[in-house]
Amino acid sequence: MKKINFLLIVSFFLINTFPLFSQQTNSQKAFASLFYNTQVNQYRSADGTPGESYWQNQANYKVQVALDTTTNIISGKVEIDYHNNSPVALPFVWLQLDQNIAKPDSRAAASSYSESLLKTSQKGFHIKNVKIFVENKWVNADYLINDTRMQIRLNSDLTAKKGQLKIAINYDYILGENDGRAAILSTKNGKIYEVSYFYPRMCVFDDIRGWDTKPFLGAGEFYLDYGTIDYSVTLPKGMLVMGSGSLLNPKETLNKQDLARLEIAKKSDKTVVIRTPKEVEKSVKKTKTKNSEQVTWHFKMENTRDVAWAASTAFVWDAAKINLPKGKTALAMSVYPVESVGDTAWSRATEYLKQSVESFSDKWFVYPYPVAINVGGRVGGMEFPGITFDYWKVTSKHLYSIIAHEIGHNWFPMIVGSNERRYAWMDEGFNTFVDIYAQAEFNHGEYAPKRDGEYAPKGGNPADEIVAIMTKPEIPVIMTAADNFKREDTHPVSYFKTAFGLVLLREVIVDPQRFDYAFKNYVKHWAYKHPTPYDFFRAMENGTGEDLAWFWRGWFFNNWNLDQAVTDVQYINNDPKQGALIQLENRNKLVLPVLMRITESNGKIKNIKLPVEIWERDSHFTLKLDSNSKIKTVELDPEHKLPDVDRSNNSWNN
Incomplete structure (x- = not known):
């Protein structure tokens, strides 16, 4: 009997905790510490600006x-x-x-x-x-x-x-x-x-590699x-x-x-x-x-x-x-x-x-x-x-x-003199990003929105179009050197994915006011100088006041996918007036904030944004919502701002 009880306990423990460990592993990967594996020095500062002894020839x-x-x-x-x-x-x-x-x-x-x-x-x-x-x-x-x-x-x-x-x-x-x-x-x-x-x-002879003598092969441009x-x-x-x-x-x-x-x-x-x-x-x-x-x-x-x-x-x-x-x-x-x-x-x-x-x-x-x-x-x-x-x-x-x-x-x-031959995204992607807003302004939107071979080439919603790129087998990561791309992958990754990532950062993860301030300072501090990717990452984190290592890791260094799901809605003590418990799940490695629209049976609509930190400990999250009536529908990302690879689990209907 004791042996049976022990096995039952072990079995129960494994069944109920293994999924949690697996999900925690995804969260731990996203929010892992020690993202910056290079130490700062007198040439490049921790805040992403040139150091007091910065030099260039x-x-x-x-x-x-x-x-x-x-x-x-x-x-x-x-x-x-x-x-x-x-x-x-x-x-x-x-x-x-x-x-x-x-x-x-x-x-x-x-x-x-x-x-x-x-x-x-x-x-x-x-x-x-x-x-x-x-x-x-x-x-x-x-x-x-x-x-x-x-x-x-x-x-x-x-x-x-x-x-x-x-x-x-x-x-x-x-x-x-x-x-x-x-x-x-x-x-x-x-x-x-x-x-x-x-x-x-x-x-260029710099403080990163000494002489940068990478040969000209055609795709990688200039430094x-x-x-x-x-x-x-x-x-x-x-x-x-x-x-x-x-x-x-x-x-x-x-x-x-x-x-x-x-x-x-x-x-x-x-x-x-x-x-x-x-x-x-x-x-x-x-x-x-x-x-x-x-x-x-x-x-x-x-x-x-x-x-x-x-x-x-x-x-x-x-x-x-x-x-x-x-x-x-x-x-x-x-x-x-x-x-x-x-x-x-x-x-x-x-x-x-x-x-x-x-x-x-x-x-x-x-x-x-x-x-x-x-x-x-x-x-x-x-x-x-x-x-x-x-x-x-x-x-x-x-x-x-x-x-x-x-x-x-x-x-x-x-x-901003980045190394095009090694980091095509720092010029092609950034440039595509600023083009989006310039094109929206031109002649009261005559040619808006930007949809071309550089950004959402099929003419649809960028968040939806990017999914095919993110899920393509063996697609290179953004950090790939320019000459290492197959021709058909250059625009989707260096241009489109990079630019859309900055749009996510500006309009979803942070906000335009803080993003624009940080980005402008990055440009100002590195004008006529040679920034590295880490200088950019540090500048944006310091300027926006956000730890964004999880985003750089998932979007730039990896091709992690996003799959947010709403799995259930319950009521406290089975009484909608006491509040609703909305069960959410992050089913893949990429983490992003949650954008949610909740419609109650009384007609009230609530738009809620949950910060990315809800995923730090676990891939499951329960939102406690003050409600006065039953929940009619819950919809994640109703405006399709996020690159969710499976939208079939983005809604719950009563």
């Missing part, structure tokens, strides 16, 4: 290039003024040679991302010579090239904290018809040249230091050049009519056409005879990590004033072929650009550059400081979306 460039429009060869010389502000003496330095992605023996040659690139032995940078400035003279450098990187080995270490190194490189390369982020488009009025990563650039870039472009007379930063010699490159109309545009909230379609066609006819005269366009951009430019005889050109906070202004400009003109097409491009910059400036951080430029050409959509390359055939809502997104990248990662 500086790279200034003087670039001179010439475009041969017959051979498409770009020949150039770059002088780099590199400042070692780190506490480490450097025996060597690394540079990025991203044009080498097009070489047939590049590491990217086997990558599916670069399949569209024409790879020949003539492609990539042809390095003519590399020199460094030592003891007041230029001497040949000891260098080697490996794939898309160049290492320069120094005879003496570059001094810590104050060392300065000057590098000079002569080079050329062939601009391809479709190089991904650069291209050539043939139009009836001439070719449009879109030119990017056209000079060797310094790799660059800040500085001043002074560059000039020489090409045939009759071409119009648009480039990042300020044009320093407008009187030498533009005619009097251009200059006069530009002055009007700088004061106009409406788009001012500077070169009309008829004027473009007339100008092309005049210059069809062979002209060997060359013109040099001189640009300069300060506090930037990169520049890009575009040139053509075919550009229609318009512009308008950008209104910035505190009375500041900038200039929005668009250039595009005659074939793109139209009221539902590129004739509205400057309007879209102007509103986007104004919206982002009002809400997050003031646009710092003198101009913002759209270029309509062959490149489908690519961002650079102060200039974007957008596809010339897109129209209407699609055109608005691509312009807003690409110019939005000036905030992430051009101003």
Whole structure:
């Protein structure tokens, strides 16, 4: 008898407690301590701001290039003024040679991302010579090239904290018809040249990895230091050049009519056409005879990590004033072929650009550059400081979306200089997130809500659409490096899931007032610096006053799913007037607050939000509700704000 009683007791204990232990395990995983496994130091503070001894190196460039429009060869010389502000003496330095992605023996040659690139032995940078400035003279450098990187080995270490190194490189390369982020488009009025990563650039040496030399494979974009870039472009007379930063010699490159109309545009909230379609066609006819005269366009951009430019005889050109906070202004400009003109097409491009910059400036951080430029050409959509390359055939809502997104990248990662090659979500996801609110505002919601290839691509409710991504087998987590994604997973994860996660954080988990304050401070503190994911996580927690480790863990580091359920409703002493007991359950690993709508039989409706802390101890929770009559219905997440993977258990009916 004693043996039977013991077995009964053990059996009862296992049956009634094993589910609880299993559920506690899920809760313990979500709310586990020690999320921050890296210690803070003098360089990066615990509150997510740069530390008192934060440092980063500086790279200034003087670039001179010439475009041969017959051979498409770009020949150039770059002088780099590199400042070692780190506490480490450097025996060597690394540079990025991203044009080498097009070489047939590049590491990217086997990558599916670069399949569209024409790879020949003539492609990539042809390095003519590399020199460094030592003891007041230029001497040949000891260098080697490996794939898309160049290492320069120094005879003496570059001094810590104050060392300065000057590098000079002569080079050329062939601009391809479709190089991904650069291209050539043939139009009836001439070719449009879109030119990017056209000079060797310094790799970043930081306090995280030292030299970050991850090769350019195509998907992972860029990580660059800040500085001043002074560059000039020489090409045939009759071409119009648009480039990042300020044009320093407008009187030498533009005619009097251009200059006069530009002055009007700088004061106009409406788009001012500077070169009309008829004027473009007339100008092309005049210059069809062979002209060997060359013109040099001189640009300069300060506090930037990169520049890009575009040139053509075919550009229609318009512009308008950008209104910035505190009375500041900038200039929005668009250039595009005659074939793109139209009221539902590129004739509205400057309007879209102007509103986007104004919206982002009002809400997050003031646009710092003198101009913002759209270029309509062959490149489908690519961002650079102060200039974007957008596809010339897109129209209407699609055109608005691509312009807003690409110019939005000036905030992430051009101003907030995260590592795109390792953390695509910190620029693509953040940018998609800010686009949501800019698009809602544009022209009283003309194109709202944002639904496109970046966010809820099927046009439905984002909370419902994200479920298919969250439940897809072997879907990568947000923290996956850009080059590790399959092509079909990049937009769903780095763009959509990241952006929707920030929407959840802003509108459900925290609230807009606290989120916006924390996010703006993150942008302000890390403007022109290099934040890591943990800097962002710490900044948001400190700014909102919330411990959000459970969210980072479930949404960013894992693909945990959400399944909230209402399982039963009972009454205290079987009397509805004494109150109702509503049984809730969290049936999966992801935890989120509970949004609930309760309808009583007397017609009263109560909307209740329960904080995420109800799941800290257990996956079951009982809500005691003051009620005056029987409960008619209980519905979880009635407005579909949460990504619940099983809505069949979200309601209870009497």
